[in-house]
Each structure stands twice: as C-alpha cells, then as structure tokens.
Amino acid sequence: MTDTSLLKDNNFFRFFSGQILSTFAFQMLSVGIGWQMYDLTGSALSLGLVGLAQFLPQLLLTLVVGHIADQYNRLTIILACRALMALTVLTLAIGNLYHQMTPHLIYGCAIALGISRSFEMPALQALVPNLVPSNRLASAMALMASAREAMVIAGPAIGGFIYLLGPDVLYASSTLCFVLSGLFLYRLHYNHTVKAKAPVTLTYLLGGLTYIRRNPVVMGSISLDMFAVLLGGATALLPIVAKDILETGPWGLGILRSAPALGAVVMSIYLARRPLKRNVGKIMLRAVAIFGVATIVFGLSTNLYLSVFALFMLGMADMISVVIRSTLVQLETPDEMRGRVSAANSIFIGSSNQLGEFESGATAALFGTVPAIVIGGVGTLVVVGIWTFIFPSLAQRDTMEAHITNKANTSTK
Template sequence: MSMDIANSQKAEHLNRFSVLVQRNVLLYLSGRFLLICASQVINVAVGWLVYDVTRSALALGFVGLAAFMPKLLLSLFSGLVADRFDRRLVCAGSFATMAVVSVGLMVTATSGPVATGTIYALFVLYGCARGFGNPAAQAMIANLVPREALGRVVGVSSSTSQMATIIGPALGGVLYVIGGWVPFAFACIAFLLAATLILFIRLEARTQNKTPVSFSEAFAGLCFIWRKPVILGAISLDLFTVLLGGATALLPIIASEILGLGPLGLGVLRSAPAVGAMMLGLFLAYRPIERKAGTKLFVVTTIFGLATIFLGLSTNVYLSAAMLWLLGASDVFSVVIRQTLVQSDTPDAMRGRVAAVNSLFIGASNELGEFESGVTAALFGLVPAIVIGGAGTLLVSALWAIMFPELRKRDRLVD
C-alpha cells in the first residue's frame, strides 16, 4: 500500500511539471527569455550611451518617453491586430523590428558624433514594435496549454521574465565595457533568435475574422473589461498598487542616504525584488493557486503595502533587502492571479485587445509610479513618501475589496 501511495505521489509530482516541458511551452519561454534579456541589454546600453553624450538626466527621461508613447497611442489598434492575425507572426514581426532597431543603434553608436535625435527616433520605432508584440505574446499563452494548466505556465513565465531582468542589465554593462557597439549586436542576434523560436510554435488554426474593421471593434477590449468586474478589479488593483507603492524608483537615495551603501550595495538591493519574484513564480508553477484566489489576491496586496511601509522605515540593510524581496514575491503572486484571470475569463477572439489594455495599464503603473514616487519624495521627504505610498496601497486594497465583491469572492482562477 505504501508503495502505491509513493508511486501515486511521484506521478502527481511529474504531472505538475509535464506541461512545462512541452515543445510549445519551451519554445515560448525560451523566446521570452531572449526577448526580455535583449531588451534589458538595450535599455542599459542606450542609457549609458545617451548619458555619455549629453550628461543630462532629462535626456535619459526622453528615452523612456520615446519608447512608452507609441505603446500608449497604439494600444487599441495593436490588440485588434493580435486578434485578427496569427499571433506568432505578429510576435515574430515585432521581434524582427527590434532587431532592425538594434542595428540602427549599433550604427549610431559607432558613428561620430552620436546623434541623440536618431536614438530617440529609433526608440519610437522600438516602442511601436513592443506595442504590437506585447499583446500578441500575452494572448498567446492561453493557446499553448489546456485551461487548467494556465496558472502553472503564467507562474513559470513570470519567473523566466524575472531571471532575464536580473541577467540582462549585468550582461548589458559587461558588453558595453567591451565595446559600445557590442550590446546592440548581441541584442540583434537575441531578437532574431526569439522571433525564430516563436515561429516554430505549432498552434491550432484559429478562425480568422473576415468582417471589416469597425471603430467600435477597436474599443471592444475596453468595453469587455468594463463589463467584467473580476477583470476590471484585478487590472485596476494592480495599477493603483504599483502606482502608489513604487518605492523601488527611490532605491538610489535609500542606498546612499539611509543605508550608506555604494553602487555594489545598490545593485544587490535592485536585484532583491526580482529574486523574490523569480523564486515565488517557480513555486507557483509547482504548486499553483487552486482555491480562494480572490482572497489571496487581497492578502498579497496588503503584504505589498506593509512591506513598502517597513522599507521606508528601515535603517538596516538586511531588513531593507528582505522587504524588497517580499515586494517582488507579493507582486508576482498578484501578477499570476491577474494574468490567469484575464486569460481564462476572456474569449480567445478578444484576448489580444484585452491584453493590450492590460499591457498599457502595467506600463502606465510602472512609469507613472516612478514619477509619483519622485514627486512625493520632493514634496514630503524620502521616508514620508514611501510610507504614504504603502499606506495608500493598503487603502486601495481595502476599498477594492468592498467595490469588487466578485473579485474578492472568486474561488478558482479557472472556472
């Protein structure tokens, strides 16, 4: 009897990971890792290049703005493209365009004098490519595996992203030291490999919508989310949580003025949230969220707010690192819940448009969260700004639990 139980437990253990070694999933995760790693390399290299030329923090801000604005302007149209056309081709075309941008940046970096206007123009094209690629890549996840395995794939996908986020910046710095053109050459190759891997994914043919595109169809994603309290609550909760609790943007000040750390210590602190997110993402891939998903979402949002408050009050480097780890872990927990809810509750024909809105909300919360942190720190001081942000997150969590009872009472992620 004990042998049968052991064999049954072993079989269950293997089944937990069997979906993660399927051909389509491995191709998708490998392509995603290369994509994010190359994107991080590009961000680091462009940051160094622009600052070397201009010595201006404002010039660095324009780089981020150049990449974000196309995403904002194209969000509705890009989602429609992801729903109308083969998502593999949309992703591959997007990644290939990023490779072209990398070549342009490589040429710009090796020609003198370096024209910052050219860099901004290339980053606008880069932002357009991301604007089309992100919704298609998000929507494609639900086409890879059965619905009941979606949470596992979302969890390991989040861990893959965090791993690339840890490796990419360091790799970009090393490559830039070798030569100013080297990071862009690496990114070009990585983007092309990512595009090739995505093209090798085999998906069942989707029924293509042949009806003419209407104006209302472009806004269908927004209308769908508005009519779905569970999805609207999950997306908006993440938006305001990250917007108010974006204390990581203030890490350089925390490291130097409160903890007395140098660049190496700052690097360790910056990696702590990604390490926490990667570790918990892998855990959720092994042991996915099965029951009381809504309650757990509000619990981890509360933990996120409390960790932000303790980070602001901490004067100990180990406590600060622990709070940053907890911020990353709680954030990826909510990401897995939100992404799984969005994917499972959205019809396949709508996933691209819904993913585009979701992607826009995520991008807005990150960029605006950093801006909000900087403004409140300038107005109230560093510690009060972080504590206020954490308290605001707790308040949002409590209000959303009241305003969205369907989300709070949601039991299973995949009904």
C-alpha cells in the first residue's frame, strides 16, 4: 500500500485539505501585503518591518502558546486561530474597498496574523500524531510537506495574478480560503483527552526547552537543521546572484526562487511513497552535508542552469532533513509535552530563517557575495562533522520509532 493512501482516510483528508487551503491563503496574502506596502511607502525597510511584525509575537509568546497547546483542545485552538486570520484579512479587504489602507493598518494586521500563527503552529504540530499511527507519521509529514511546498510555488504566482484585479479581490480570496480551511477542520474527528491542569510555573513553561536540551536525538536533529539553515541561507542573496553574477532578469530570479521548492516537492512526494525505514540518523547527516555541497556549488556557479540544479538539489536535501527532524521530534516527545516542544522547535526554525538572512547579508557585505555563500556551505559541512561526534545517538539512530519501541518493550517487563 502506498503511503499516499493516507488521503483515503476521511479524517486525515479533512486535515490535509484544511492545511492546503490555509497555506495557499497565506502565500497569496504575503504577495498582496508585500506589494501593497511597498506601493504605499516605497521603502524596503517597511517590507522588513512587516516580516518582523509577524515574527515578534511568535518569539514573545513561545512559552505561553506551548502551554496552551498542551492544556487545551488543540483543534479548538486551531479553529480560533483560523477565525482570527479570516477576520484580519477581511479587515484588509474592507480597508481597500473603502480606500482606507495605510501602512499602520497593514502593520496592525501583520501583528494579528503573527499572534494567530504563534498559537496555531504548536497546536498543529502537536495534533498530527493524534490523527495518524506512529508508524505512518513520517509519511504524513512528507505528504504535508509536499503540499506545503507546492503551495509555496503556486500561491505567490496565483496571488500575483489575482492582485491585478485589485488588492481587495486578493484579500477577499484569501479570506475565503481561510474560511473554507476552518470548515474542513471543523468536521475533523479528534478526541481531546481532558488533562489535569498543570500549575503554570516557570519550570513548566520552560519544559519544552528543557526536554529538548535533555534529549540528544531531539536536540541534535533540531540544532543540526537550525545551523544548516543559519549558515547555508544562500537564498537570501538570490537577487544579487541573479543580477550581478548570472546576469539574468526577473524571470531568472523567479526560476532561481522556485528551484529549491520544486526540489523539496519532488523529494517529499518520493518520501511519502517510500518512507525512510532504516539508518535515519545517518541519512539526515548526509542530507545536510549534501545541502552544504549544493550551497558551495551554487556559490561558485556562473551558469544559470548549474545554479538552478544546485538549488534544486539543495531543496531535495533540505526536505529529507525536515521530514526526519519533524518526525523524530514528534515521536520522541510525549503527547502531554508536544505543544511546548513544538513551540520551542518553531522558535529554533523561525530564528534560523531570520538570522540566516541576516548572516548571509552581513557576510556578503564583509567578504562579497560568492565568498559569503561558499563560507556558508563550508560551515554547514563543518557542523555536520562536529554533530556526528557530539550527538552519537542521532548518528546511530536506525528507525524513526526506535524510542517508542524501546519504551514499549521496557513497560512489558
């Protein structure tokens, strides 16, 4: 049975469809907000502040949202967040319809979106293991990743065309997708287990970070992925590479931007049909090493086709790492802690993306674009070598479910 048969499960299909619609809505929305903010202000800094406005709530609310996801009905949390997203985007649509759009309104809506995503992400990640068997979690993660990357490619492109009809039409379309997403999830069958409310202490709130630090497999996989993205963030420099090195136009930049996502889609489809069964630790380390090598090749390339191929391989390698990390984190974490651990994991990954862009820009300013990219790729390879020695339990990890199996065997003795 192929693992895409997960979609034949009505419950998982509802969840899957809801996530596709939500991701598609957000990707369309990002095009509209970015374009309109720049149209209103003509300031690149304003664009950066929009991203910061969405990221800061996630950073500031990390401890709170993890606690909420562990103590309350995760599906209810997600539905409430989808409702807030729909209302926020509807506000943008009405603002455009009545010609009341201002940068301050966009910033306010960006903050509201950041708050809703802060609460939604830990609940979403913690909910997935409650919907599929543990031995099919890796396939579910790959399938979800495949859909997400496909929407990353399709969403901005379709959103750009819809924007030609007017920003109010784009925001209305995004609102509709968020509403439909909520309706799919509303029909989801999820049995929430009522837990005894834990006292809200600092120790409890920090439980996710503490658990990650004490679990070498979780800590190793999260930190390896984080440093790979932090050091190998070559995509932040794509506009410079396209214009100054490859001497291509906007169309070439578009191809370069889509290449990693296309590679990720291809690999995620493959992993959904043929999930990894053995040597997952070594495969993850090798995938990150390939990510580093692909980054170096991209940095040294002066040919558009070679650059696209390097980015395609980079996306494929990154997807392997993402699927293994996501699956290991969920399987290694007890259900009562998944919200807090997922919240902490989101900060690790979100921070690496933001800091990775800053690191690439700062290094490029100091040493030049090509040296910056190559240094990042070499740094990624160095991290792989170091992590192999300081996290031997990750390097030696055989199957995704090893920890659970061992616990089960121990409990029967």
